[in-house]
Amino acid sequence: MTIVERREIALVDLLDRLLAGGVVITGDITLRIADVDLVRIDLNALISSVNAQVPSPWRELT
Amino acid sequence: MTGLRYVYAVCRPFGAALQSQLRGVAGDPPRLLNHHGLIAVVSHVPETDFSEEALRARLEDLDWLAATARAHQQVIDALTVVTTPLPLRMATVFRDDSGVRVMIEEREDDFRRTLDRLEGRVEWGVKVYVEADPESAAQPAQPARRAASGRDYLRQRRMQTRAHEDRWARAEELAARLHETLSSRADDTRLHAPQNPALSGAAGRNVLNAAYLVRRDVSEEFVEMVDRAKDDVPGIRVELTGPWAAYSFAGEETAREEDTGTREKGVGPPEEDAGEGT
Numbered sequence: 001m002t003i004v005e006r007r008e009i010a011l012v013d014l015l016d017r018l019l020a021g022g023v024v025i026t027g028d029i030t031l032r033i034a035d036v037d038l039v040r041i042d043l044n045a046l047i048s049s050v051n052a053q054v055p056s057p058w059r060e061l062t
Numbered sequence: 063m064t065g066l067r068y069v070y071a072v073c074r075p076f077g078a079a080l081q082s083q084l085r086g087v088a089g090d091p092p093r094l095l096n097h098h099g100l101i102a103v104v105s106h107v108p109e110t111d112f113s114e115e116a117l118r119a120r121l122e123d124l125d126w127l128a129a130t131a132r133a134h135q136q137v138i139d140a141l142t143v144v145t146t147p148l149p150l151r152m153a154t155v156f157r158d159d160s161g162v163r164v165m166i167e168e169r170e171d172d173f174r175r176t177l178d179r180l181e182g183r184v185e186w187g188v189k190v191y192v193e194a195d196p197e198s199a200a201q202p203a204q205p206a207r208r209a210a211s212g213r214d215y216l217r218q219r220r221m222q223t224r225a226h227e228d229r230w231a232r233a234e235e236l237a238a239r240l241h242e243t244l245s246s247r248a249d250d251t252r253l254h255a256p257q258n259p260a261l262s263g264a265a266g267r268n269v270l271n272a273a274y275l276v277r278r279d280v281s282e283e284f285v286e287m288v289d290r291a292k293d294d295v296p297g298i299r300v301e302l303t304g305p306w307a308a309y310s311f312a313g314e315e316t317a318r319e320e321d322t323g324t325r326e327k328g329v330g331p332p333e334e335d336a337g338e339g340t
Contacts, residue, residue: 010264012257013187013303014131016271020254021309022151023176025165029066029114029155 065090065106066113067156070137071147071307072166072173073101078144087133088112095159097166100173103141104162112155121153138307146181148173149307176312183249184281184305186274188288189257190240191266191299192233230269233298237270240291240300247284248274252310266299273310281305 068087075096086092086105095102111120120126134152141147156162166173209215245251256268276284288302 009135009303011128011131012263014135015127016254016257017149017306017309018131018134018152021312022149023072023173023312024151025069025154025169027069027154027165028157028161029112029117029153 065108067104067158067162068107068112069150069154069156069162069165070103070105070134071141071149072177073103073141073145073147074177075099075101076145080140080144084137084140085133086137087130092137095162097163098170100166100170102162102166103137103147104159105137107155112153117153117155142184142305142307146177146183147307148177148180148312149309150312180275180308180311182279183275183277183308183311185308185310186276186281186284186288186305187303188240188244188270188272188274189264189268189301189303190233190237190270191264191268191301192229193266193297193299229297232295233269236291236295236298240288241270241272243287243291244272244274244284247280247287248276250275250311254310264301273306275308275311278305 070086070092080092080094082091084091086107088105088107088111090105090107092103092105095104110116111126120130131152138147138149156165209218241251241253252273254271254273256271257264259265259267274284285302288300292300
């Protein structure tokens with residue numbers, strides 16, 4: 001199979017799948033989806049603050 | 063060694079062995095737990111990080127989360143080489159092997175059905191971005207030339223706005239066309255919510271964030287289709303990720319419990335939770 005781009009997977013793509021995809025099973029240790037969603041929101045803030053040092057070249061134009 | 067059981071995926075028995083140097087999320091090599099004709103891929107994790115309370119705190123730690131996610135993905139990747147795994151959501155943890163066995167018994171029909179649906183298929187991610195307009199990004203709010211009058215100024219502003227709208231319209235058209243073309247080669251598709259540029263750090267605005275379930279033997283053709291679309295329109299960027307295990311297609315009805323963000327595109331019937339309470 002041809003793989004056009006083999007860069008390291010971006011964390012955001014990875015988390016999009018690992019935290020929002022996959023089969024949801026109630027394990028013995030239960031983090032409900034709601035909890036994970038909360039984590040994602042916090043994560044949002046976290047990553048934004050990390051990225052604040054390297055501003056995106058895109059500016060909001062609206 | 064005791065510890066908890068972290069489950070990566072469920073799959074059908076496969077002949078090949080996993081690479082011997084493969085390590086799971088806490089450095090422990092993944093094992094295959096065979097039960098009722100299904101395999102759970104499991105590794106031992108310490109209670110200090112993976113008990114409910116510890117895990118909640120750990121998941122807020124970006125470095126830990128990133129390392130765990132990459133380790134999880136490594137195991138799934140290794141599985142994808144030898145079989146078609148059904149990936150579980152990150153951080154699915156059980157007390158012991160018997161907890162894992164009970165889980166398999168409870169869900170085995172689901173697992174078999176989903177494994178059949180995914181068999182021989184992988185997921186490809188395709189994102190379309192509108193690149194920042196180089197001119198207006200350089201001078202965001204200023205008109206290109208000195209405006210001779212208020213009317214000139216307004217006209218220049220209007221032209222700028224129109225240029226942006228054109229670019230947007232072109233991007234949306236391209237995204238729609240590309241999605242349609244790619245869907246014809248896919249057995250299933252999911253539209254994810256566009257990624258927040260602050261979160262992804264990617265340049266440009268994400269207008270399409272889609273996942274495609276594609277047969278392995280069609281994948282090369284699929285990748286070429288994406289590749290061809292890449293140079294189609296200036297100012298618009300197409301990104302491909304994959305092949306992934308079928309994370310986005312692992313749920314039976316994704317509209318129900320998957321991220322609600324996908325709903326904004328109008329996927330899935332909204333009737334489900336409607337008529338409760340009287």
